[in-house]
Amino acid sequence: MRIIVGITGASGSIYGYTLIRALHQMGIETHLIATEMGVKVMQFECGVKIKDLKEFAIVHNNQNLFASVASGSFKTDGMVIVPCSMNSLGAIANGVGDNLLSRAASVVMKERRNFVIVPREAPFNLIHLKNMTTLAESGVSILPASPGFYHQPTEIWELVNFMVARILDELGIEHELMERWGEKQ
Template sequence: MRIIVGITGASGSLYGYTLIRALHQLGIETHVVATETGVKVLQFECGIKMEDLKEYAVVHHNQNLFASIASGSFKTDGMVIVPCSMNSLGAIANGVGDTLLTRAASVVMKERRNLVIVPREAPFHVIHLRNMTTLAEAGVSILPASPGFYHRPTEIWELVNFIVARILDELDIEHELMERWGEKNESP
């Protein structure tokens, strides 16, 4: 299995970093690309540099449109953009492929592979919502970074794992990041 992970400049890069590590632990080949601001936010929020991700994934530069993930002949099982800024979401929704991240997303869509977009910004205005609708109508999964609380989290990592688990579910990847509803006790 081969997954692409995109990281943009929205807050919430911990979700992307946690997903990359989870994919690595599951033995899944992972390719990573980040926007310029995504690189900065990852460093600011997590203290992680792109070079640090090379331990877990193949790291691509966002301006390298000759990278493998820019081509449909490079078979992948899908792509996740987490977190996804409204700027990147808007570019993808409108067919702009001028960076590796947006080009890879376009390729995943045209090849009818799974694309999961995890918007982190809030609130949304009508243009954000229209862009999300455009993508949803094209078959893209829109998975807002809105963790649930029915598993009674007490630590931040439990909230992060909740979203990462949902992302893995969207990609049909088995995991044990969290207990599923109904597996133990359904009573509140």
């Protein structure tokens, strides 16, 4: 299995970081694309540098449109952008492919592969909602970073794992990151 993970400059880098580590632990080949602001926000919020993720993922330069993930002939099982800024979401919804992240997103959409976008913004304005609608109508799963609380979390990692579990569910990847409602693990 092969998954592309995008990290943008929206707050919530911990979700992307945790997803990359989870995919690595499951033995899933992971390709990472981070925007310039995604790199900065991850360093600020998590104290993690993108180069530190090279042990968990194949890291691509966002300006390298010759990267493997820029081509539909490079088979992947899907893509997740987590967190996804409204800037990146808008570019993708409007077909702008001027960097590797938006180009890879375009490829995943045209090839009709699993694609999950995790927007991290509040509140949404009408333009955000229209862009999300455009993507949803194109088959993209919009999964806002809105963790549930029915599992009665007491620590932040439980909220993060909840969201990562939902992302993995959308990709059809089995996991044991959270107890499902009505099931005891």
